[in-house]
Amino acid sequence: MNEHRIEIVVNGRKRTASVEPRKVLADVLREDCELTGTHLGCEHGVCGACTVLVDGDAVRSCLMFGVQADGAEVTTIEGVAPGGGELSDVQAAFRDCHGLQCGFCTPGFVITVRAFLAENPRPTDAEIRSALSGNLCRCTGYQGIIAAVRQVVRQRTGLPPGAEPPASDIRPPSVPVAP
Amino acid sequence: MTGHGRFVEDVVWPDTWHVAFLRSPVARGRIVGLDVEAARALDGVRVVLTAAELNPLVRSWWQTAVGPDAPQPPRRLLAAEDVRWVGEPIAMVLATSRYVAEDALELIELDVEEQPPVIADHLDRWKVEGEVGLVHPELGTNVAAQVPSPDRGMPMGNAALDDVLGTAPHVFDETFHQHRYLCVPMEARGILARWDPYRGRMEIVAATQGAHEVRASTARLLGIDETQVHASAEDVGGGFGQKMYMSTEDHCVVAAAYREECAVRWIEDRNENLVAGGHARTEDMRLQVATDETGRILGIKAHHVEDVGAFPTPGVGSNAKLAAAYLPGPYDIGQYFFSGVATYSNTNGKCAYRGPWMMETVAREQMMDIVAVELGIDPLEFRRHNMITSDRLPFTTSSGMVYETVTPRETLDQVAELIDYEGFRAEQAAARADGRLLGIGLAAYIEGSPGFGVLGAEQVSLRIDYDGKVLASTGSGSHGQSVETTVAQVVADSLGVDYEDVRVVQNDTAASPFGSGTGGSRTAAVFGGAARLAGEKLRRKVLRVAAVALEADPEDLELDLGVVRVKGAPAVALPMAQVAAMAYAGHAAFPPDLEPGLEAAHRIKAPTFMFSNAAHAAVVEVDPGTGQVRVLRYAVSEDCGNMINPMVVEGQIAGGVVQGIGGVFYEHFVYDSTGNPLTTTFMDYLLPTAADVPEIVYGHVVTPSTTPGGFKPVGEGGAIVSPPALINAVRDALRPFGARLTAQPLTPAVLLDIIEGNTR
C-alpha cells in the first residue's frame, strides 16, 4: 500500500513518518513515534484511553488517521509531566487520590481532565462526572478519579468545586471491635 | 500516568510476527473447506497455521489449581473438523504487522456446514435434557459437572431438610437468574513468546495475573521443562479473573513460537476480547427456604445451574463447590442441602470473574428480602434475626465453614446507619407522594478466600544487598491491586526500614519465588502474612550481624527506619548500609553459626479458608417515565481485619461495586438463538461511566484475623454483594407494582414493562 509522508509536532518535537493512509493516529504515535503511553482500549471511539490533544483539543487517536494529523501539534501523556520525576498537578492528584489502579486508562483520563479544566476551571460535580463520562475505567469505580479532579480544582482556584452539589469528602470513622 | 508505564503491547522485540486469528463465524458446525493458500501467498505473511500444523504439538493441558486429573473439556489449539462456538480459533496468521495479518484473514476461504447449536435465550434456558445435540461429542453428555457428585459417595440429599421443608410454617420457593456479563479489563489479553532452539529457551511476556502459571502451562503444553521457560509480566491493565490462566489463544501463541522458532506477538482487540475473552456469570439458582412463625430460618435447599460454554477455564469452569460452601453466608440457616449442575453450550467458555461463585450471595440476599416482605418483617430486622452474632464465634456454618473473627452484625448495623435506613422510609413515602420511585436495598455476605492447595502456600523473599536497600520478591501478580505498595508497607513495618527503601519484584519466574499469582482475594492475607514473617526473620538476622559489629547482645538492639541502635543508648547507631557491608564483606569476625549475607524468606501456610465480611446498602431512584435507574446513595461497611492501606481497600471495594452496577443495569453479553453474539463492541456492551455511579461511603469495622498481620481477604467482595443490594433496592422501589424481579439485567425496558404492568 502506498505510504504518505507526514510531519507532526509531538510534545514540542517535530516528527516525520511515512505511513499508510489507513494507519490511525494512535498507531502512528505508538509505533512510528514510539510513544507507547497512549493506550488503545477499544479502537472504536468509546473508551477514551487513546485520548490525546491535537491542536489543543482532546481527540480520540483511534478514530483519526495519522495522515489527518499532518501538520498538527499533538500532546500525548508523555508531554504532560514537567520531567525530572515531577508530575503535573493533574497527575499528582491522581496519585494522591488513588485515581488509578492498573493505570491502563489513566493517560486518557489525564489528557481529558487537562483539556476539560482548561475550558471549565471550576466545574460542578455533575459537570465533572459528565466530562469524564467519555472515558472508561474498570478498576477504580471512578471514585478516586473524581476526587482527583476536585483536588486540582481546589488547588488551582483555592475554592471547592463549583456550587451544587457539595462535594462530600466526609468519611465516617472506623469502629474498632475487640477481637 | 506519565506514559512511562509499560504494558504487554508496549513491549517491542526484534523480528516479531504479529498474530491474527481466523475465528468461527458459526456456533456449531462441520468444517468442510479451509483454504489458506491465498493468505499464505500474501506479501508479509510468514505462515498460516491450522489445526494440522499446530494441534500435534500439544503434550498436556491443565491448570495448576485443578491438577492433572481433574476433568477438562476436550482441549484443542485450533478447531479441526468442527467448530463449537462463535469465535473459536480455526487458523492463525503470522505476519509483519497486525494490519497485514488481518488482510490475510480476508483471503482465507472457510466453509462450515452449520448444525443446530446448544444455546438458549437468557430467560428461557437450562434445558439439559432434550437438547439438539452435544457440544463435545466425545464426552457423550452436555453435563460438565455435578454436585454432589454421584460417583463420589457424597450424600445426595438431606432427609432432615426435606422434613423441615415439609412441615415448616412457611416455605418459600424462588428461582433467580443471572445473565452473562464479563470481566472486561481495559487492557485486553496479550502475549509475546519467542523460542530459541539453540539455548532451548522459551521467553514469554504476558498480560497475566500469575507468571508462574504461564510458565507451567507452557511447559506442560510443549513437553519442556519449567526451567526452560522464562515468563514475566509488565504492567497488567486489569484482569479480574480473565488473566488468571492461559487461554486457548495464549497456548496457540507459545505453540506457534515453538514451531516456527521465532518471536510471536498477539495483542487482541476489543472485539476479540468481548467475543472470545473468557465469559462469566450466566447461571440460575433456585432456593427453597423454610422459616418458623417468628421468621427464623429453619433450612435452605439450593439448586444451581451454570452455563460454562464450550471451553471453560480452569477445569470445567464450575463454581458450584465454592458456592455450596459459602451459601449460608452470615446466617444461621439450620438444615441445608446444595446441588448443582454445570452444562456445556455452544458459546464462549466461562472464566473466573471476581467472586466466581457469587450467585450464592446474589440469590440468598434477594431471597432474604423476598421472604422478609412476605412475612411482613422489615428486611433489616429479618437479617438481624438470623445473623450470626459475635458471641457465637467460633461458629460452624451449615456447610461446615468455621468462622472465627467475623462481625456480620456490626457491619450490618454500621451500614444501616451510614445509609440512614431509619430515616429512609419517610423519605421514600414523601417521594412516592410526589410520584417518585425510591427504593433501598441491603445485602450482607461473608467473603471466603481459598487457602487450600497451591493457593495456600505463598512466599515472600527479602534481600538486602550492599547499599542497605531492600528487595522483596513475591509470586503475586498485581494487575491493579497495588500489591507493590502493600507488600512494601508490610515489609517496611515488620523489618524496621523506611517504606521508600523497599522495592517489590513480582510476576517474573526468574526473579520471584514460585507462586500462584494474584487472584482469589488472597493477596493481603497470604502475601501480606508472608511478608510480615519474612520481615521479622530478616530483622532478627540484621540484629545478629549488627550485634557482632557493636559487640552487643542482639536482644539489646533495635531496628527502626533502617538504623540499628543500642536500646537506651541512641547515640550508638549503625545504618543498614554498614550492616549490609559487614554481612557480605566484613564477616571474618562472625561466629561459625552466623551465615554471611542478609536474606530471608518465608512461605506461609494459609488456613483452608479465610473470611472477611461486609454489608452494602443502596438507595436508588427509578424513573417511572423511562425505566432508568439512578443510584442515589451507596454505603459499604466491611471488616477486612487490619488494613494495610485503607485507600487500597476502598479502591478494591469501589471497583467491585461499580462492576456490580454495570452487571445489574448495563452490561449484558447477548447471543441470539443461533449462538451469534450481538454485543461485540462497547457501543452494545455498555460499561458504567463516571456519570452512572454514586459517591460511595465507607465504614470500617476492624477485627484482626488469626493469620500473621491480622489481614483478611477483600478483593472480590464489592462485586459479589453489590448486585443483590442494587436489585433489592430496585425491587423495593417497584414494590407498589408487585414485581417479582428475579432476572437480570434490569434494563430500562424491563423496568418500564413492570411499571406499565406488562409483565408477570
Ligand code: FES
Ligand atoms: S481506543 Fe480510542 S476510544 Fe477506545
Ligand code: FES
Ligand atoms: S485504573 Fe485500571 S482501567 Fe482505570
